[in-house]
Amino acid sequence: MFTGVLTRYKEFLPITEDTPIFTLGEGDTPLVRSKNLWKQIGHSELYFKLEGCNPTGSFKDRGMVMAVAKALEERSSTIVCASTGNTSASAAAYGAYCGLKTIVLVPKTGVATGKLTQALAYGARVLAIDGNFDQALKLVRSLADVQPITLVNSINPNRLQGQKTAAFEIVDNLGDAPDYLFIPVGNAGNITAYWMGFREYKKIGRAARSPHMMGFQAEGAAPIVRGEIVASPETVASALRIGNPASWKGALAARDESGGVIDAVSDKEILEAYKLLAQFEGIFCEPASAASLAGLLKLSRQGMPFEDKRIVCVITGTGLKDPEIATRFFDLPIQGLPSDLSTIQKAVANA
Amino acid sequence: MFTGVLTRYKEFLPITEDTPIFTLGEGDTPLVRSKNLWKQIGHSELYFKLEGCNPTGSFKDRGMVMAVAKALEERSSTIVCASTGNTSASAAAYGAYCGLKTIVLVPKTGVATGKLTQALAYGARVLAIDGNFDQALKLVRSLADVQPITLVNSINPNRLQGQKTAAFEIVDNLGDAPDYLFIPVGNAGNITAYWMGFREYKKIGRAARSPHMMGFQAEGAAPIVRGEIVASPETVASALRIGNPASWKGALAARDESGGVIDAVSDKEILEAYKLLAQFEGIFCEPASAASLAGLLKLSRQGMPFEDKRIVCVITGTGLKDPEIATRFFDLPIQGLPSDLSTIQKAVANA
Numbered sequence: 153m154f155t156g157v158l159t160r161y162k163e164f165l166p167i168t169e170d171t172p173i174f175t176l177g178e179g180d181t182p183l184v185r186s187k188n189l190w191k192q193i194g195h196s197e198l199y200f201k202l203e204g205c206n207p208t209g210s211f212k213d214r215g216m217v218m219a220v221a222k223a224l225e226e227r228s229s230t231i232v233c234a235s236t237g238n239t240s241a242s243a244a245a246y247g248a249y250c251g252l253k254t255i256v257l258v259p260k261t262g263v264a265t266g267k268l269t270q271a272l273a274y275g276a277r278v279l280a281i282d283g284n285f286d287q288a289l290k291l292v293r294s295l296a297d298v299q300p301i302t303l304v305n306s307i308n309p310n311r312l313q314g315q316k317t318a319a320f321e322i323v324d325n326l327g328d329a330p331d332y333l334f335i336p337v338g339n340a341g342n343i344t345a346y347w348m349g350f351r352e353y354k355k356i357g358r359a360a361r362s363p364h365m366m367g368f369q370a371e372g373a374a375p376i377v378r379g380e381i382v383a384s385p386e387t388v389a390s391a392l393r394i395g396n397p398a399s400w401k402g403a404l405a406a407r408d409e410s411g412g413v414i415d416a417v418s419d420k421e422i423l424e425a426y427k428l429l430a431q432f433e434g435i436f437c438e439p440a441s442a443a444s445l446a447g448l449l450k451l452s453r454q455g456m457p458f459e460d461k462r463i464v465c466v467i468t469g470t471g472l473k474d475p476e477i478a479t480r481f482f483d484l485p486i487q488g489l490p491s492d493l494s495t496i497q498k499a500v501a502n503a
Numbered sequence: 504m505f506t507g508v509l510t511r512y513k514e515f516l517p518i519t520e521d522t523p524i525f526t527l528g529e530g531d532t533p534l535v536r537s538k539n540l541w542k543q544i545g546h547s548e549l550y551f552k553l554e555g556c557n558p559t560g561s562f563k564d565r566g567m568v569m570a571v572a573k574a575l576e577e578r579s580s581t582i583v584c585a586s587t588g589n590t591s592a593s594a595a596a597y598g599a600y601c602g603l604k605t606i607v608l609v610p611k612t613g614v615a616t617g618k619l620t621q622a623l624a625y626g627a628r629v630l631a632i633d634g635n636f637d638q639a640l641k642l643v644r645s646l647a648d649v650q651p652i653t654l655v656n657s658i659n660p661n662r663l664q665g666q667k668t669a670a671f672e673i674v675d676n677l678g679d680a681p682d683y684l685f686i687p688v689g690n691a692g693n694i695t696a697y698w699m700g701f702r703e704y705k706k707i708g709r710a711a712r713s714p715h716m717m718g719f720q721a722e723g724a725a726p727i728v729r730g731e732i733v734a735s736p737e738t739v740a741s742a743l744r745i746g747n748p749a750s751w752k753g754a755l756a757a758r759d760e761s762g763g764v765i766d767a768v769s770d771k772e773i774l775e776a777y778k779l780l781a782q783f784e785g786i787f788c789e790p791a792s793a794a795s796l797a798g799l800l801k802l803s804r805q806g807m808p809f810e811d812k813r814i815v816c817v818i819t820g821t822g823l824k825d826p827e828i829a830t831r832f833f834d835l836p837i838q839g840l841p842s843d844l845s846t847i848q849k850a851v852a853n854a
Contacts, residue, residue, distance in 0.1 A: 154533050209821065272835060430626065496646060
């Protein structure tokens with residue numbers, strides 16, 4: 153039965169008597185068993201955690217419900233973030249539900265208007281500044297210092313608290329933690345949050361073990377792999393286009409404490425995995441999400457053994473979030489045929 | 504815990520020993536309590552059933568998992584449908600997962616390529632015929648007669664069997680059926696399926712009552728309201744653009760047996776509800792989905808009393824399905840601002 157993450161995982165979250173409990177439908181997302189692609193890595197038990205089934209179409213909703221509940225508890229009237237993607241959509245949805253004003257700061261240049269449509273639909277106020285993303289983030293931090301405004305970027309610790317519930321759900325579904333968790337790494341908040349969740353469940357005995365945390369950045373936006381800030385991150389996976397991750401240290405800790413890796417995959421590998429997921433598992437995700445499977449396939453090709461292992465790949469958002477890429481990548485010329493049965497039968501036989 | 508509808512509601516579905524059980528993540532969708540709009544209809548308990556949280560973004564997945572499971576049981580190698588929208592996306596996803604060839608027939612003219620992107624992403628074969636939608640449907644019916652091909656349009660009875668599970672979930676969540684169920688009516692399969700579900704649950708005592716079924720068509724595509732086929736249905740809500748619904752009789756039975764209504768709402772009312780849902784409930788749906796709330800608001804304005812009633816509005820699909828409408832309807836000119844704190848503070852105060 154559906155309840156939402158604040159109710160379901162109340163005891164694990166920073167919830168007090170004064171924290172309002174509500175839900176927009178976040179959490180309790182499907183854990184789907186691989187039907188075909190598991191064969192590519194030898195005999196194994198492979199699952200996909202479909203975070204695109206959250207109400208705004210990405211994993212951000214888990215953390216946003218917690219951050220917005222705390223904003224209400226602190227009597228904020230306004231939430232603010234710097235973002236051009238999934239965070240702004242999620243903030244705007246929870247802001248609308250809770251009657252808060254939502255302000256999104258974006259850099260004036262380099263913003264695809266289409267990406268903001270969702271935030272605008274929910275009624276967020278979008279301010280475009282003469283400056284880059286770093287300046288936008290600096291401004292929203294200052295705004296949140298001096299007014300009754302709550303910052304809901306992932307440097308707000310309540311965000312990661314909410315996001316860790318995805319790890320709880322995986323353990324609750326499987327009965328224990330998997331051997332490996334593969335996850336895309338952009339701002340590195342999500343890998344940090346999952347690791348927090350797995351550790352907490354192990355500590356209280358709800359899981360007997362914790363997984364190796366396997367984080368994957370895009371090659372053109374791989375500051376953690378390279379060990380240095382990337383000034384101009386570039387990748388087809390827009391949600392991974394981050395050169396200086398906010399949770400850099402958290403990602404390193406997750407890797408080192410779990411015996412995992414943080415590695416990079418190329419845009420070609422990301423798009424290959426994006427296509428494989430759609431056409432062999434029926435999972436249409438945004439390109440960034442496919443970095444988890446791309447990483448698994450890369451390590452498997454390099455000879456890392458996954459025989460008889462239980463593996464979860466996190467699929468962070470729906471493919472409907474990025475229609476431009478999908479249209480460019482998948483649209484084929486559609487040929488017209490006369491409307492008679494024998495022609496169509498032949499076409500079907502040859503299709 | 505997530506299981507999928509075939510496992511969860513096995514005893515209510517046409518499942519035999521030979522039916523394969525699998526899931527792509529369909530069902531168990533959120534039932535979200537209205538935070539703001541309930542006030543517009545007097546003191547009431549209003550919920551939204553978010554079917555856009557299904558894996559392909561619409562309610563079609565519930566019926567498709569059942570139809571495809573039966574296709575596998577019958578050893579079909581191919582599934583086929585005539586559709587340019589949500590049905591084709593869902594068929595293509597389940598076809599991909601199960602290794603079936605998926606064929607989608609569309610009329611050559613009047614098809615928005617963007618609408619087919621999702622089906623193409625999942626690897627469906629799209630054939631465009633020189634003819635209209637009715638001819639496409641006629642052809643797929645003939646195809647399914649003469650080859651090891653299963654038709655998965657909603658005239659396949661397994662589709663409605665799967666779709667009725669949404670009614671079960673509502674009762675399981677609320678402890679009983681609501682007083683009223685508001686639902687968009689296009690091809691009329693969904694209202695027919697919900698009514699089947701509510702009746703079955705009442706019959707075995709899992710629900711003490713059944714709801715009044717309140718179906719809403721779009722004014723320009725309202726054959727059931729008008730009592731005659733509409734040759735050229737027109738509405739902004741593409742999923743409701745149907746002039747001769749396949750489940751016409753089912754919709755009438757649902758209305759008459761439940762003491763409900765089938766009525767129409769204008770495009771203006773649909774778009775108004777679409778905006779209200781996003782900006783006052785944080786729910787971004789496709790325009791067709793908003794017909795349920797539009798209908799409720801219309802009847803309330805006409806004086807129908809909903810005081811102290813428990814009401815569910817079905818939200819059939821995500822707004823990300825129809826980016827063109829959203830961009831046209833919500834995109835605002837975004838003004839650039841200098842990157843200094845005091846300017847931004849003023850802009851925030853005035854936003």
